[in-house]
Amino acid sequence: MSESTKVLLLGACDRGGELALAFRRLGATVVAVETCADAAELGRLLDEHSPQYVVATTPDVSVEVLIAAAERDGVEVFPTPRGARLSHDREGLRTLAADELGLPTVPFWFAGSAAELVAVAGHAGFPLAVTPVAGSGAEGRSVLLRSDDIEAAWQVAARSTSSGAPHRVLAESVIEVDDEVTLLTVRTIGQAGPAVHFCEPIGHRELPDGQFEAWQPHAMPLEALDAARSIAARIVNSLGGRGVFAVELLLREAEVYFATVRALPTGSGLVTLRSQRLSQFELHARAILGLPLDTIMISPAAVEISEAGGSVPVAVLAEALATQETDLRLVDGTAVSLATAPDVVRARDRAHRVAAALAGAAS
Incomplete structure (x- = not known):
């Protein structure tokens, strides 16, 4: 590995430390940044350090920042902006997996309001797992056991949805798995x-x-x-x-x-x-x-x-x-x-x- 190879790690937490060590063992120079709020800040980092690779270490790094990095000549970005976006977009990812790629999934539906969620539950039955479409963790997830649970689940999902993101949920049938x-x-x-x-x-x-x-x-x-x-x-x-x-x-x-x-x-x-x-x-x-x-x-x-x-x-x-x-x-x-x-x-x-x-x- 050339001594000039430089990697910019974004969102460097402890797991980022393990990744930084892995890159350094391969001879790369690593610049680790805990936060990068926007494209302007990223631009300053790219101008200062001139990395060949920009690597997000957590899902908290915004897609907009990764897009800005990918627009720079000579810079490769990981994950790709598309991969990062779909990791945060359950609706887009599930549509890609089930509808475009034909991958097997549990039965699922999307709802954009509490009323639509009522209609989904009436069709799908209970139990139903309800998760905000925006996000990658378990925050905002609820399991519906009866009709009385729907309004509360919708409010929990709405509160956990980041500002500016659409208030939509993924509803999935809960099946017994091994x-x-x-x-x-x-x-x-x-x-x-x-x-x-x-x-x-x-x-x-x-x-x-x-x-x-x-x-x-x-x-x-x-x-x-x-x-x-x-x-x-x-x-x-x-x-x-x-x-x-x-x-x-x-x-x-x-x-x-x-x-x-x-x-x-x-x-x-x-x-x-x-x-x-x-x-x-x-x-x-x-x-x-x-x-x-x-x-x-x-x-x-x-x-x-x-x-x-x-x-x-x-x-x-x-x-x-x-x-x-x-x-x-x-x-x-x-x-x-x-x-x-x-x-x-x-x-x-x-x-x-x-x-x-x-x-x-x-x-």
Whole structure:
């Protein structure tokens, strides 16, 4: 990698720190900026640093800023403005996935008012999951169990919609699923053209206490794995660009449903810090820089993410890390408990022991 290669990271949080380290290990010069409010500020940064690559590390970086960066000669932007926009636009993304690409999804509808949501519920029945079309997280989401829930759900969604965005919601049938899976998909472009590479599936779930657990590999029937990879390849190639895409899928027996996609590393992908030869951050950096990569796993692993509440005393760390093959990192204000083992069951148990020790010390 040439010494002149420069990367501008926007929205640099702790995960951005992992990505910055990945770029630096490949010989790139990294400029990390926590916030970039508008195109004018971006223009000043581009004039000052002259980067070849502009990389958003969080979904909070506005699409307008990425568009402004993409208009500069000699600058490549990741994710692409189109990929970033669709990651925040559930209506556009679901329309692309279901109507244009023909990907399997759960039944869904859109509503632009509480009255339209009443009509959707009358047609679709209950339960229904209702989420604002603008946004990429779970904020503003409600589950309707009866007609009396509709008005409150509409108000919750409206309050969480950013200023200037249309007050519209995505309504989805709630179906029984066996598993929720992230399929990290890496898109590269080489001499032979675009190519996609798949990491092993990552299973994940919300725990009753609000913590988040993920593990890799998640066992899937071969038929379902083939379907998942086909879905991921089609949506990622449609979004374009290079880098890691976190494709979220729902599994019910051998059936696979597309849920959403994020065009950057994700929380469930933190497990790759221990499970793979190259973590999701290293894969993202290599793909962006056009370097060879692989998605080889070195060990089954698990991660449990919980609120940290600040620094962790050494005595607590000693207790938490007494379990073999475990690690702990503080990322974005949360404690990330990591563990490896000969199999996923033991890896999950070890990660939980670390998280439990932290929770016991905090209580």
